[in-house]
Amino acid sequence: MANSETNTIEELGISKEYQYGFHDDVKPTFKSRKGLDEEVINQMCDIKEEPDWMREYRLNAYRIFKQKPMTKWGGDLSQLDFDDIYYYVKASDRSERSWDDVPDDIKKTFDRLGIPEAERKFLAGVGAQYDSEVVYHNIVEELDKIGVIFLDTDTALKEYPDLVKKYFGTIIPSADNQFAALNSAVWSGGSFVYVPPGVKVEYPLQAYFRINSENMGQFERTLIIADEGSQVHYVEGCTAPTYSSESLHSAVVEIVCMKGSRVRYTTIQNWANNVYNLVTKRAFAYEDAQMEWVDGNLGSKLTMKYPSVYMMEPGARGDILSIAFASKGQHQDAGAKVYHCAPHTTSQITSKSISKDGGRSSYRGWVDVAKGAKGCKSHVVCDALILDKDSRSDTYPVIEIGENDTNIEHEARVSKIGEEQLFYLMSRGLSEEEASTMIVNGFIEPLVKELPMEYAVEMNRLIQLQMEGSVG
Amino acid sequence: MSRDLVIKDLHISVQGKPIIKGLNLTVKQGEIHALMGPNGSGKSTLANGLMGHPLYDIDSGEVIFSGIDILELEPNDRAKLGLFLAFQYPTAIPGVSLANFLRLAVSAVRAKEGNGSGNDRLIPMREFRRELREKMKQLGIDDSFARRYLNDGFSGGEKKRAEILQLAMLEPQIAILDETDSGLDIDAIRVVGESVSQLIGPELGVLIITHYPRLLDYIRPQFVHILLDGKIVESGGWELTQMLEAEGYDPIREKYGIIEA
Known part of the structure; x- marks a missing residue:
């Protein structure tokens, strides 16, 4: 079995046409063979030295995955070949990739984004001695004092097995959908966060501090538990293009918001344009708890992602703010789901999409009010901005209401960049490109103003880059 | 270099329909011109055509500004001039x-x-802020105005004041005010009129396009032109506004045999 040999780029599944393909020599210490079966999963469990229950969990999930038919709704998955994927690659060390190997256009992108030197090297997969590692250790120490656990999920499974076992898969069971099953079978990495009762974490916990811990894996598994009355903001991803050597990213994020807690989960993702980004994100919000998803999707070939909030007890609140930017050859099938399972629960969905150069964005939403869940309120706003006639935007809202005493509002708007808006801005000296960029930046402002400052700045620059050359 | 705006025999049409039909006008830096005309005479078409709106087709003629014909330029390049x-x-x-x-x-x-x-x-933030604050103070505009989304939810008066603030900040050589008084009540017209009059000086030429003479009480033009059916039919001084105030556009229409559209 070809476990630890050096493979050529093609064998590693890195397409040569791939826009951000690195010609590098990362030597995996372990790489499963292509495709997935029980043997591969067992090997993975052996190497990770996982407890038996997790092995059983994975194998069970794998059996469910095998039984599930290929997902037919959402985007086009017909090109996705499950047999052509490495499900577990353990890289020995990132440091073997040198900065000199990073293509110039990527370096330039980092430049334009103004990403700090140390961070660039991390993003490009260069340099094991990343300054942020020190930062991360300091943060962990600080968090430790207030009882907060912030680890990668593999480490958490070792250090806090009972806590992980108690919640793992309780929000998103393996059988939930095809990709949740797959993730449950082969997950690696992701974050584990536990915030004790009453603790308010003052600063956002940022995933990218954990760089040497398989953070950017393709099958991340994140679990956040906010105990009663606690507060935490978790931020994942970054605006710089994320270079994945594999074409499938399928993460699962589970969040438990206990009574009176408040969790915000912010994602900004900009996958390379060969990636299928199929992610299941769900939170349970109990009495008076508040869950907020802020979700920005750029890049990828196809994204299917619908962060959801189940409002389990009275007073719970779910807010979902999502932005999708679909450019050439991309389909962003994004949206949100809210389930009002208890009376007097409130939700707000704000979805904004931008389609450009033939890109397609869809809003897929679900608002559910259970029978007997009286006095619920839900407000849905979908705004689509279409930049040219080749691009497309669709809306697929579903509203299921089992209770009369409820207040649901749904607004949907599709707009184009108006000639009047362009003319107005151009009459003030802005080029057509600057004017379009400004209009787009204004359009996504509701999301950007919710982001931590450094992300907001990067996001605006990124939109600027995306818009470059878009006016001909 | 001369920064005069020279319009020669300009013809503009909108969706195939001729609106401006041979218009000649020169606005020099430091001069204030009023172009007055009834609804449908082509006032806004002229304004939009001069700035380069894509829906307004220039059929013939020249518009020389800063020594070059600007009709082929994009709106942003006209602004830069x-x-x-x-x-x-x-x-x-x-x-x-x-x-x-x-x-x-x-x-x-x-x-x-x-x-x-x-x-x-980009000009440095501090420098820009200082200048913006100064200009806003000069025009009596509240600081919070700068943080609001551009024209979004602005009242009619606020929109016009925002336009004048832009005029103050961009420091053009020639400014066209397209019906800046429209939709404003008397108090708002006074505020806007006084703001504009503060900006007037030897560096700025102004073409005020208006239906009513009211704004002109605050910004006294040296030259007044009457636009009728796409052409300037009369040019003169302040007395023309007096005549329009007293008699309206009917006598002019009659004189030139133009039936109301």
Whole structure:
């Protein structure tokens, strides 16, 4: 079995046409063979030295995955070949990739984004001695004092097995959908966060501090538990293009918001344009708890992602703010789901999409009010901005209401960049490109103003880059 | 170099329909001209055509500004040459603050050729803020105005004041005010009129396009022109506004045999 040999780029599944393909020599210490079966999963469990229950969990999930038919709704998955994927690659060390190997256009992108030197090297997969590692250790120490656990999920499974076992898969069971099953079978990495009762974490916990811990894996598994009355903001991803050597990213994020807690989960993702980004994100919000998803999707070939909030007890609140930017050859099938399972629960969905150069964005939403869940309120706003006639935007809202005493509002708007808006801005000296960029930046402002400052700045620059050359 | 605006035998049509039919006019730096005309005479068509609106087709004629024919230029290049249009109906740009917009606009207009684009040529934030605050104070505009989204939810009066603030910041050589008084009550007209009059000086030529003479009480033009059916039919001084105030446009229409559209 070809476990630890050096493979050529093609064998590693890195397409040569791939826009951000690195010609590098990362030597995996372990790489499963292509495709997935029980043997591969067992090997993975052996190497990770996982407890038996997790092995059983994975194998069970794998059996469910095998039984599930290929997902037919959402985007086009017909090109996705499950047999052509490495499900577990353990890289020995990132440091073997040198900065000199990073293509110039990527370096330039980092430049334009103004990403700090140390961070660039991390993003490009260069340099094991990343300054942020020190930062991360300091943060962990600080968090430790207030009882907060912030680890990668593999480490958490070792250090806090009972806590992980108690919640793992309780929000998103393996059988939930095809990709949740797959993730449950082969997950690696992701974050584990536990915030004790009453603790308010003052600063956002940022995933990218954990760089040497398989953070950017393709099958991340994140679990956040906010105990009663606690507060935490978790931020994942970054605006710089994320270079994945594999074409499938399928993460699962589970969040438990206990009574009176408040969790915000912010994602900004900009996958390379060969990636299928199929992610299941769900939170349970109990009495008076508040869950907020802020979700920005750029890049990828196809994204299917619908962060959801189940409002389990009275007073719970779910807010979902999502932005999708679909450019050439991309389909962003994004949206949100809210389930009002208890009376007097409130939700707000704000979805904004931008389609450009033939890109397609869809809003897929679900608002559910259970029978007997009286006095619920839900407000849905979908705004689509279409930049040219080749691009497309669709809306697929579903509203299921089992209770009369409820207040649901749904607004949907599709707009184009108006000639009047362009003319107005151009009459003030802005080029057509600057004017379009400004209009787009204004359009996504509701999301950007919710982001931590450094992300907001990067996001605006990124939109600027995306818009470059878009006016001909 | 002369920064005069010279319009020669200009013809503009909209969706195939001729609106401006051979218009001649010269506005020099430091001069104030009023172009008055009834509804449908072509006032806004002229304003939009001069600024380069894509829906207004230039059929023939020349518009020389800063020594070159600007009719082939994009609106932003006209702006960079020092031409400014205060819109009758300024468009809202949601999510973009007036300050952020103005910083980019001012930077674009002041940038020299080959000076890069976008963020590379942005004027420093502190410098911009100082200047903006100064101009807003001069025009009696509240500080909070700068943080609001451009024209989004602005009242009629606020929109026009925002236009005048842009005029003040962009410091053009020639400004066209397209019906800046329309939709405003007497008090708002006074505020806007006084604001504009503060900006007037030897460096600025102004073409005020208006239906009513009211705004002109605050900004006294040296030259008054009457536009009828796409042509300037009378040119004179203040006495023309007096005549229009007293008699309206009917006698002029009769004189030139133009039936009301």
